[in-house]
Amino acid sequence: MSSVFGKLRDLVSTFLKSFESYEEAVGSFIKELQKEMIRSDVNVKVVLELSSRIRERALKEEPPPGILRKEWFVKIVYDEIARLLGGDVAPDPSPRSLPWIVLLVGVQGSGKTTTAGKLALYYKRRGYRVGLTTTDVYRPAAYDQLKQIADSIGIPFYGERSGDPVEIARRAIKVLLNDYLCDIVIVDTAGRHGYGKEEDLLREMREISEAIKPSEVVLVIDASMGQKAYDLAKRFHEWTPVGSIIVAKLDGTARGGGALSAVVATGARIKFVGDGEKLEDFEVFNPRRFAARILGLGDIESLLEKFRAVEESEEVRKRLERALSLGRMGMRDVYHQLKSIRKLGPLRKVLELVPGFSLLKMGNGMLKGGERKIDAWVSIIESMTYEELDNPGVIDKSRIRRIALGSGRTVAEVRELLDYYELLNRMIRDLKRGRLRIKGLDLSRLSGEVD
Numbered sequence: 001m002s003s004v005f006g007k008l009r010d011l012v013s014t015f016l017k018s019f020e021s022y023e024e025a026v027g028s029f030i031k032e033l034q035k036e037m038i039r040s041d042v043n044v045k046v047v048l049e050l051s052s053r054i055r056e057r058a059l060k061e062e063p064p065p066g067i068l069r070k071e072w073f074v075k076i077v078y079d080e081i082a083r084l085l086g087g088d089v090a091p092d093p094s095p096r097s098l099p100w101i102v103l104l105v106g107v108q109g110s111g112k113t114t115t116a117g118k119l120a121l122y123y124k125r126r127g128y129r130v131g132l133t134t135t136d137v138y139r140p141a142a143y144d145q146l147k148q149i150a151d152s153i154g155i156p157f158y159g160e161r162s163g164d165p166v167e168i169a170r171r172a173i174k175v176l177l178n179d180y181l182c183d184i185v186i187v188d189t190a191g192r193h194g195y196g197k198e199e200d201l202l203r204e205m206r207e208i209s210e211a212i213k214p215s216e217v218v219l220v221i222d223a224s225m226g227q228k229a230y231d232l233a234k235r236f237h238e239w240t241p242v243g244s245i246i247v248a249k250l251d252g253t254a255r256g257g258g259a260l261s262a263v264v265a266t267g268a269r270i271k272f273v274g275d276g277e278k279l280e281d282f283e284v285f286n287p288r289r290f291a292a293r294i295l296g297l298g299d300i301e302s303l304l305e306k307f308r309a310v311e312e313s314e315e316v317r318k319r320l321e322r323a324l325s326l327g328r329m330g331m332r333d334v335y336h337q338l339k340s341i342r343k344l345g346p347l348r349k350v351l352e353l354v355p356g357f358s359l360l361k362m363g364n365g366m367l368k369g370g371e372r373k374i375d376a377w378v379s380i381i382e383s384m385t386y387e388e389l390d391n392p393g394v395i396d397k398s399r400i401r402r403i404a405l406g407s408g409r410t411v412a413e414v415r416e417l418l419d420y421y422e423l424l425n426r427m428i429r430d431l432k433r434g435r436l437r438i439k440g441l442d443l444s445r446l447s448g449e450v451d
């Protein structure tokens with residue numbers, strides 16, 4: 001099974017090292033990306049959409065300070081793949097109403113029966129009363145396989161070894177809901193029809209679906225399914241609208257390109273992934289982690305660190321903007337500032353490039369004392385009461401002594417922080433009144449240079 005996404009990692013590192021101009025490198029990257037994606041699992045339409053969005057952003061967006069354009073490009077690729085998969089919003093796997101009836105569909109061998117057990121265990125552990133049933137009458141072992149799973153996790157099972165799958169489904173729902181008082185029922189289905197024709201299978205799925213009116217139809221897809229995934233998902237979706245997707249066998253070598261295609265084909269989201277044969281090997285889908293897997297982000301971990309720094313500095317900038325519009329900066333903002341610097345460690349170089357950040361280290365050369373001073377000030381602020389944080393004006397001599405004692409710092413250090421806080425607020429006040437000018441200052445884009 002070839003995987004575009006293993007290759008993508010090489011593409012990324014080649015891209016980062018290449019000597020071509022940015023535009024050329026983006027062009028070659030996108031061309032390679034398209035080739036690889038098409039050669040492997042991902043549908044052509046998906047590829048074209050994805051690459052045109054990447055290209056557009058790549059040529060339009062300016063990276064934040066401290067980030068190279070090429071590095072920013074990698075973030076764009078990562079973002080766009082994550083966006084296809086649902087972006088930052090993790091799926092909500094809890095039932096939207098009870099009873100909750102799940103109909104699992106998918107082809108033979110995709111992992112449906114195993115997934116039925118995994119899903120049942122997942123909900124059982126969350127306090128639901130779950131029942132299992134199967135409509136697969138074509139494969140003699142199907143009944144036993146699911147019954148054994150149900151027994152092993154101690155939940156009710158209903159099945160019939162032969163008969164009409166639609167009627168079996170109807171009866172199963174009735175029995176599990178009324179006699180066993182289940183509030184979630186998971187219906188496993190056949191992956192291959194008795195006559196072996198795909199259309200017969202799809203028609204049967206539709207009939208079962210119309211008979212039991214499931215709360216959600218879930219398509220189970222094998223992570224290693226290749227180019228076929230797009231068409232397959234689309235066909236299932238046409239016959240029985242797919243509400244969500246579960247990707248099984250993600251523990252294999254496949255990176256899940258087929259799953260990406262299935263998402264686009266159905267417009268449904270991936271809710272869970274299965275990553276092993278055991279029933280515990282199951283978790284709620286995480287779009288960013290999946291995107292990272294797809295990109296093989298292991299070796300650009302440091303780049304991700306840097307992006308985190310950018311996000312951090314965004315927060316610093318927002319707080320500064322607010323302080324400027326209010327004409328005052330709170331002690332909590334200073335605290336956040338100091339923590340950011342400390343958290344970012346050597347990466348605070350990045351932070352220093354953030355517009356407006358330099359303003360904060362001006363004055364008494366706060367960073368001169370190095371990490372030690374930052375640590376001291378952080379622990380001093382942590383020893384303040386809410387009242388003191390909200391209104392540092394109340395901090396008198398005796399409070400200074402108490403804070404020094406509580407934080408294990410000296411009275412001089414506490415005073416130094418308070419002086420810094422004063423100075424900062426004087427500067428911000430002056431800025432607001434226009435007595436101090438910062439070159440090109442407007443509140444949406446602060447420049448750190450002071451005239």
Ligand SMILES: Nc1nc2c(ncn2[C@@H]2O[C@H](COP(=O)(O)OP(=O)(O)O)[C@@H](O)[C@H]2O)c(=O)[nH]1
Binds near residue numbers: 108
């Ligand atoms: N490694 C691995 N194997 C799996 C996973 N899910 C299912 N399988 C295996 O895949 C095979 C087919 O699974 P099954 O649930 O019977 O598929 P079905 O035909 O769609 O019902 C079985 O051998 C399972 O043990 C998984 O997440 N990881």
Ligand SMILES: [Mg+2]
Binds near residue numbers: 113114136191
């Ligand atoms: Mg099965």
